[in-house]
Amino acid sequence: MRARIAPEFIFDMSMNEHTLKFFGEELNQLKAEVARMGGLAEAQVADAIAAVSERDVALAESVVGRDRRLDLLQHDIERKSIRLIALRQPVAQDLRRTVGAMKMASILERTGDYAKNIAKRALVISEGEPITPLTRAIERMGKLVAARLKDALDSYTSAELDQAMNVWQNDEEVDEHYNSLFRELLTYMISDPRMINSCAHMLFVAKNLERIGDYATNIAEIVHYEVTGEEIMGDRPKWGGAAREDAADPDLEA
Amino acid sequence: MPLVRASPESPPEPTPSAFAVRSQGASAIVVGAVAAGAVLILVTLGKADAAAGLLTAAVLVAVGAVLNLRALYRGAARQATPTDAVASPAPTDPGDVQTYVSALELAPNPILVVSAEEADDLAGRRIAFANASARELLRVAREGALLVAAMRNPNVLEAIDESLFGGIDRVVTYEAGGPQNRFWRVRTNPLPGTPARPRLALVIMEDETDIRINERMRADFLANASHELRTPLASLTGFIETLRGHAKDDETARDRFLAIMGRQAERMARLIEDLMSLSRIELSEHIRPSGICDLTVAVADVADALAPQLAAKGVTFEFGLPAKGAAWVAGDRDQLIQVVQNLLDNAIKYSPVGGAVKVDVDIDLTLDAAAVFRPDARRLSAPDGGRMSLQTPTWSADVRYAILRVADVGPGLARETLPRLTERFYRVEGQKSGERSGTGLGLAIVKHIVNRHRGGFLVESAPGQGAVFCVYFPMTQSPGGSQPGPKNDRNTPLTEPSVREEIKLS
Numbered sequence: 061m062r063a064r065i066a067p068e069f070i071f072d073m074s075m076n077e078h079t080l081k082f083f084g085e086e087l088n089q090l091k092a093e094v095a096r097m098g099g100l101a102e103a104q105v106a107d108a109i110a111a112v113s114e115r116d117v118a119l120a121e122s123v124v125g126r127d128r129r130l131d132l133l134q135h136d137i138e139r140k141s142i143r144l145i146a147l148r149q150p151v152a153q154d155l156r157r158t159v160g161a162m163k164m165a166s167i168l169e170r171t172g173d174y175a176k177n178i179a180k181r182a183l184v185i186s187e188g189e190p191i192t193p194l195t196r197a198i199e200r201m202g203k204l205v206a207a208r209l210k211d212a213l214d215s216y217t218s219a220e221l222d223q224a225m226n227v228w229q230n231d232e233e234v235d236e237h238y239n240s241l242f243r244e245l246l247t248y249m250i251s252d253p254r255m256i257n258s259c260a261h262m263l264f265v266a267k268n269l270e271r272i273g274d275y276a277t278n279i280a281e282i283v284h285y286e287v288t289g290e291e292i293m294g295d296r297p298k299w300g301g302a303a304r305e306d307a308a309d310p311d312l313e314a
Numbered sequence: 315m316p317l318v319r320a321s322p323e324s325p326p327e328p329t330p331s332a333f334a335v336r337s338q339g340a341s342a343i344v345v346g347a348v349a350a351g352a353v354l355i356l357v358t359l360g361k362a363d364a365a366a367g368l369l370t371a372a373v374l375v376a377v378g379a380v381l382n383l384r385a386l387y388r389g390a391a392r393q394a395t396p397t398d399a400v401a402s403p404a405p406t407d408p409g410d411v412q413t414y415v416s417a418l419e420l421a422p423n424p425i426l427v428v429s430a431e432e433a434d435d436l437a438g439r440r441i442a443f444a445n446a447s448a449r450e451l452l453r454v455a456r457e458g459a460l461l462v463a464a465m466r467n468p469n470v471l472e473a474i475d476e477s478l479f480g481g482i483d484r485v486v487t488y489e490a491g492g493p494q495n496r497f498w499r500v501r502t503n504p505l506p507g508t509p510a511r512p513r514l515a516l517v518i519m520e521d522e523t524d525i526r527i528n529e530r531m532r533a534d535f536l537a538n539a540s541h542e543l544r545t546p547l548a549s550l551t552g553f554i555e556t557l558r559g560h561a562k563d564d565e566t567a568r569d570r571f572l573a574i575m576g577r578q579a580e581r582m583a584r585l586i587e588d589l590m591s592l593s594r595i596e597l598s599e600h601i602r603p604s605g606i607c608d609l610t611v612a613v614a615d616v617a618d619a620l621a622p623q624l625a626a627k628g629v630t631f632e633f634g635l636p637a638k639g640a641a642w643v644a645g646d647r648d649q650l651i652q653v654v655q656n657l658l659d660n661a662i663k664y665s666p667v668g669g670a671v672k673v674d675v676d677i678d679l680t681l682d683a684a685a686v687f688r689p690d691a692r693r694l695s696a697p698d699g700g701r702m703s704l705q706t707p708t709w710s711a712d713v714r715y716a717i718l719r720v721a722d723v724g725p726g727l728a729r730e731t732l733p734r735l736t737e738r739f740y741r742v743e744g745q746k747s748g749e750r751s752g753t754g755l756g757l758a759i760v761k762h763i764v765n766r767h768r769g770g771f772l773v774e775s776a777p778g779q780g781a782v783f784c785v786y787f788p789m790t791q792s793p794g795g796s797q798p799g800p801k802n803d804r805n806t807p808l809t810e811p812s813v814r815e816e817i818k819l820s
Binding site for chain 1: 681
């Protein structure tokens with residue numbers, strides 16, 4: 061599914077030389093700050109997953125502590141974007157890039173919140189008995205989500221449309237992992253009630269990871285809009301077809 | 315290791331000014347050359363620690379020389395070099411300096427020179443130079459990219475900042491993530507600035523993946539091996555005790571027990587073999603394979619070797635293969651054979667007696683096309699059926715894939731088991747893989763080999779409707795260097811006659 065390039069975009073290309081040199085620099089600055097914030101969010105997610113799988117209390121605490129930096133960065137990027145819109149009144153792709161930066165900042169801040177939440181639950185989970193098969197499954201799902209986030213952010217920094225579309229189309233895998241993990245957790249809880257506390261927390265960890273995967277998809281949508289000026293139309297392809305609705309899908313928000 | 319051309323274009327005629335200054339720069343150049351040479355040798359020998367210090371020193375000199383060289387090119391030659399840059403008053407011999415650029419280019423470690431403006435100007439931090447290895451790893455241009463476009467890790471960025479603005483040497487480690495996960499040790503050092511670029515820092519990355527994977531795998535191997543070998547071992551010990559005790563003189567029982575013991579010993583041997591093979595693959599997973607292999611030929615070879623098993627079970631293969639020489643993929647032949655072997659083996663194992671296994675190869679697919687290759691609506695719409703990717707390669711433009719599709723008519727798999735198929739020792743509940751029971755490592759091995767080859771792995775199945783496994787690998791030029799066989803443009807059928815045959819062995 062390749063997106064059509066909007067006429068507006070072609071118009072842009074000829075306008076690329078900004079009349080004000082500063083303006084281009086400010087836009088670059090904004091993009092760089094979003095990329096840095098993305099790197100921070102990525103690290104938070106990776107560390108949160110490691111805290112769960114390795115039962116690392118110190119790491120979990122440092123993830124919780126570092127979340128504030130993401131909040132500050134978000135405010136900073138929003139302030140700069142608003143200032144840029146107010147003073148320079150950007151149009152066409154410049155406007156999309158500015159608005160895109162604001163959207164990215166809020167998505168990354170929320171991603172960081174989920175990572176913080178996972179880290180908090182890691183603290184509780186590490187107090188209980190280790191359940192290695194489950195933490196391994198969480199780790200696998202986490203790696204998958206982290207890789208998607210990485211691809212999405214790579215497509216943002218490089219403005220690669222094809223790469224963004226690839227991220228956008230392949231979110232099925234994360235959902236499948238989530239559903240599989242959900243069933244497995246239920247089985248554990250039924251068979252041994254002492255596990256319920258840890259398992260319930262892992263359930264939320266899995267849910268948080270799934271949400272982070274969705275955010276990666278949203279980032280891909282922002283990249284698409286920023287580059288082409290068009291929103292992605294249509295539903296994402298679902299391989300599962302009818303099976304998806306029939307299955308005991310625990311994701312009620314979907 | 316590819317040789318870098320010493321001078322990309324014919325060197326400019328040395329002008330009088332260049333001659334005049336040559337002697338001044340010469341001594342610095344010699345030091346740089348010696349140090350850079352020593353580093354290359356040390357690094358290639360793998361003595362990373364010893365090399366690190368020297369490397370830094372050499373790069374400092376070489377980088378200085380690079381920057382000076384560019385100034386000279388600009389001043390002395392009419393047109394600037396393509397990568398033009400810094401004005402610096404100390405010119406040197408362009409020929410020598412070109413050697414240092416090559417030396418830096420050739421260094422196996424990714425090396426970056428980062429320049430910066432003010433501390434709060436993020437967009438001012440740019441890559442002043444990236445060597446070949448860094449360009450490949452970080453997918454950036456040789457010069458001019460934003461630093462954050464190449465590197466987002468907060469710890470590394472912080473270390474670079476400390477070198478740029480604090481003049482401090484730092485060493486940090488980071489994990490790159492992605493399918494072929496790699497671990498890096500990153501050294502950052504302040505560099506003396508030039509008038510045009512007052513703040514410079516050097517970033518050298520060392521690959522630590524081998525060490526980290528080794529550590530983790532030793533632990534994994536022990537855990538897996540001890541756990542999985544315990545069962546057959548317990549059974550062996552049990553029978554030995556029985557044979558020593560009351561079954562000592564019972565001839566029929568003895569024969570029967572020995573047969574079982576033989577099977578258990580075989581199983582242990584297979585397990586160990588698979589575990590070792592998995593370890594080997596995992597160790598080289600981040601290293602791209604170098605050979606090439608014709609997928610059609612690999613399939614035909616494996617099918618021939620499996621003839622006895624086919625005959626024993628009355629199973630037939632139905633082939634849909636392109637002509638020989640059409641499906642060249644970049645890969646390690648032995649490992650690709652192992653993938654084909656494991657998939658066909660599984661298909662035979664789970665096929666009912668007299669069943670047919672469909673084996674198809676198709677070529678020239680894009681990543682998108684490979685991911686949705688020949689879906690079966692019947693399986694996808696079944697109440698508990700589905701299709702999912704077990705391994706997806708990182709997206710990259712212009713790569714075309716050759717796909718192998720193996721479809722059996724066995725009992726099939728429920729949707730919720732699909733994501734777990736490549737786990738080690740995962741067994742679908744209530745399913746017996748027949749007499750020659752597997753080790754539970756076959757699909758894990760497939761997944762790791764596919765990942766090493768930057769390929770993909772799909773499964774599609776529904777209970778009672780059989781299972782389909784697809785693997786796809788990046789295609790490459792045929793060894794002759796000519797067109798890799800007939801072009802298949804997704805919409806048009808193969809122009810060359812494809813080999814369609816059916817082997818009946820029962």
